[in-house]
Amino acid sequence: xxxxxxxxxxxxxxxxxxxxxxxxxxxxxxxxxxxxxxxxxxxxxxxxxxxxxxxxxxxxxxxxxxxxxxxxxxxxxxxxxxxxxxxxxxxxxxxxxxxxxxxxxxxxxxxxxxxxxxxxxxxxxxxxxxxxxxxxxxxxxxxxxxxxxxxxxxxxxxxxxxxxxxxxxxxxxxxxxxxxxxxxxxxxxxxxxxxxxxxxxxxxxxxxxxxxxxxxxxxxxxxxxxxxxxxxxxxxxxxxxxxxxxxxxxxxxxxxx
Amino acid sequence: xxxxxxxxxxxxxxxxxxxxxxxxxxxxxxxxxxxxxxxxxxxxxxxxxxxxxxxxxxxxxxxxxxxxxxxxxxxxxxxxxxxxxxxxxxxxxxxxxxxxxxxxxxxxxxxxxxxxxxxxxxxxxxxxxxxxxxxxxxx
Numbered sequence: 001x002x003x004x005x006x007x008x009x010x011x012x013x014x015x016x017x018x019x020x021x022x023x024x025x026x027x028x029x030x031x032x033x034x035x036x037x038x039x040x041x042x043x044x045x046x047x048x049x050x051x052x053x054x055x056x057x058x059x060x061x062x063x064x065x066x067x068x069x070x071x072x073x074x075x076x077x078x079x080x081x082x083x084x085x086x087x088x089x090x091x092x093x094x095x096x097x098x099x100x101x102x103x104x105x106x107x108x109x110x111x112x113x114x115x116x117x118x119x120x121x122x123x124x125x126x127x128x129x130x131x132x133x134x135x136x137x138x139x140x141x142x143x144x145x146x147x148x149x150x151x152x153x154x155x156x157x158x159x160x161x162x163x164x165x166x167x168x169x170x171x172x173x174x175x176x177x178x179x180x181x182x183x184x185x186x187x188x189x190x191x192x193x194x195x196x197x198x199x200x201x202x203x204x205x206x207x208x209x210x211x212x213x214x215x216x217x218x219x220x221x222x223x224x225x226x227x228x229x230x231x232x233x234x235x236x237x238x239x240x241x242x243x244x245x246x247x248x249x250x251x252x253x254x255x256x257x
Numbered sequence: 258x259x260x261x262x263x264x265x266x267x268x269x270x271x272x273x274x275x276x277x278x279x280x281x282x283x284x285x286x287x288x289x290x291x292x293x294x295x296x297x298x299x300x301x302x303x304x305x306x307x308x309x310x311x312x313x314x315x316x317x318x319x320x321x322x323x324x325x326x327x328x329x330x331x332x333x334x335x336x337x338x339x340x341x342x343x344x345x346x347x348x349x350x351x352x353x354x355x356x357x358x359x360x361x362x363x364x365x366x367x368x369x370x371x372x373x374x375x376x377x378x379x380x381x382x383x384x385x386x387x388x389x390x391x392x393x394x395x396x
Contacts, residue, residue, distance in 0.1 A: 095283035096360060102282035104308070117334065133334065135308075182283050236334045243306035246329070251359045252287050 039231045041203035045165070048123070053165050053199045055121040055128065058235055059227040063116030065182035067211075067223050077221040080185065086216035089186040098255035099184070100177065103247055104240035105255065106154035107134060108178030109171055109193055113209065119227075120235045128160055128167060135240040141169050152189060154178060169195040180211065188215040203229045284357075288367040292358040296326055296366065300350045305333050305343035310380070312368060314352060328354050328368040330380050346371070346379050 038046045038056050046054045062073040070076045082090060101107055107115065117133035128141045141160040148157055150173065157173040176189030192212040200206050205227040212220040246252040284290070298316035310330040317323050330336070333343075346352070353372045359365040371379045 095286035099282045099286035102286050117332075184283065233338065236337070238307050238332070238334055240308045243304055243311070244308060245304075245311060245327075246282065246287055246309075249363075249365075251361055251363065251365055252282065 039229075041229045041231055043202045045199035045201055048125070050125050052123075052125075052162060053167075055123055055167065055197060055199055055205065057229050057231065058118050058120045058233045059205060060118050060230045060233070061113075061116070061207075061227050062225055064114040064223070064225070067110075067114070067181045067185060073226040073228075075224040077223060081218040081221060083214075083216055083218050086186060086213075089216065090184075093179075093184045093186065095184055096253070098253040100179075100255035101182075102244075102252040103255055104135065104244055106137060106178070107132075108154045108174070109139070109156055109158075110180045110187075110209075110211075111178060111182070112137060112139075112155070113195075114181050117238065118230060118233060118235065128169075131235060133235050133238050136238050147172060152176070156191070156193065163196075165198060167197040169193075169197070171195070186216055187211070187213045190215045194220075205229075284367065287359055288357045289360045290357055294354075294356055294358050294366050296328070296352075296354045296356075298326065298352065298354075300346055300348055300352055301325075302348065303343060303346055307334070308332055310336065312346065312352070312354065312371065314354070324364060326354075326364045326366065328356055328366040328371075330368050330371070336380055341380050352379070 034056055038054055040046075046056075048054045062071060064071075064074055064076070066076070068076050068078050068080060070078070080086075080090075101111065112132045112134055115132065115134035119133065120131040122129045122131065126143055128143065130139045130141070132138060137155075139155050139158055141158045143160045143162070145159050147159055147170075150157060152173050152175040154175055154177065156171040158169050158171040160167055160169045162168070171193040172191070174187070174189055174191045176187070176191070178187070179185060180187050190213050194210040194212065196206075196208040198206040207225045207227055208222055209224075210220050210222045211217065247254070296314060296316050298314035300312060300314050302311075302313040304311040304313075310333055312328045312330060314326050314328070315323050316326060351374045353374075354366065354368045355370045356366040356368040359367070368380075373379060
């Protein structure tokens with residue numbers, strides 16, 4: 001079959017697939033309370049009253065189960081610069097011995113950012129809040145504030161600042177109990193995550209994350225993505241615990257403590 | 258009506274295009290990519306709940322022995338956005354499920370495709386959970 005004919009058939013198949021798969025539910029709503037001037041997918045990035053880019057809205061994101069891979073809307077780092085201890089931790093990992101997310105424990109920052117479920121962003125001059133649909137979790141990011149001296153947590157302690165039109169979020173103080181991605185790349189309690197959010201136009205956020213963990217990696221490495229505004233979606237409840245048969249019936253192992 | 262259960266401990270390359278989205282946990286934490294299973298049976302129950310939907314079906318082998326199976330699908334939120342609902346599959350529907358068995362050997366599977374007798378796929382999505390997708394499982 002010639003390439004041209006193949007392309008025609010592929011194109012027809014894609015069109016048919018699009019028609020068949022047009023969703024009929026979950027699209028009728030829009031993000032409640034968000035004005036159309038902000039919740040629109042075309043034109044320049046909207047701005048808040050104080051002149052900052054307004055990230056408000058519900059954002060669809062690429063699913064990143066393996067941060068070394070490059071996929072649609074996501075550019076990974078193929079070769080991770082493991083330290084000796086990091087490589088040992090990575091080689092020793094087997095999800096069959098217990099994946100903490102299977103127990104509905106908090107995904108933590110990176111696995112929440114890597115999840116395929118959308119996030120809603122809310123902001124005012126003092127805070128930016130990320131509402132993760134994945135397991136209905138959230139992160140609050142104070143702007144221009146120092147890190148707090150608190151007990152280490154699953155999501156770490158985040159603070160933000162503006163560099164021009166880019167929101168830079170710096171997170172430390174992790175408890176070291178999470179993994180970076182579904183496939184299980186490791187990190188330690190020395191993890192330091194720097195995220196850069198830039199609303200390049202009304203419909204998109206350029207997202208770049210830098211993973212810095214001197215115990216596990218010899219140097220920082222990055223992952224870049226594009227988030228897409230979904231003005232036609234609203235965030236939905238996601239209770240991980242309500243019917244987690246995998247764990248309740250023993251098909252999954254409890255994660256090691 | 259002939260209902261046949263076939264458990265295949267072999268790779269099958271037919272699983273493209275209609276894959277449930279699983280993001281809750283790693284595929285490898287629970288399922289065995291070398292134990293492909295094809296189940297034909299009657300739906301007895303559907304759990305439309307987080308973190309995954311579950312389809313319950315009864316299969317019958319050639320001697321008439323009934324087996325109860327349960328198969329995990331995608332998260333209901335993602336399936337809802339793709340246009341599916343709890344009414345997309347009804348009790349007593351005949352289905353063919355292609356998937357992979359759980360490592361613990363119970364009649365539990367991860368469904369990679371669910372089809373009605375008409376050939377229509379139900380709960381189609383995309384899977385990137387580290388489990389088998391378009392490629393046949395490695396032997």
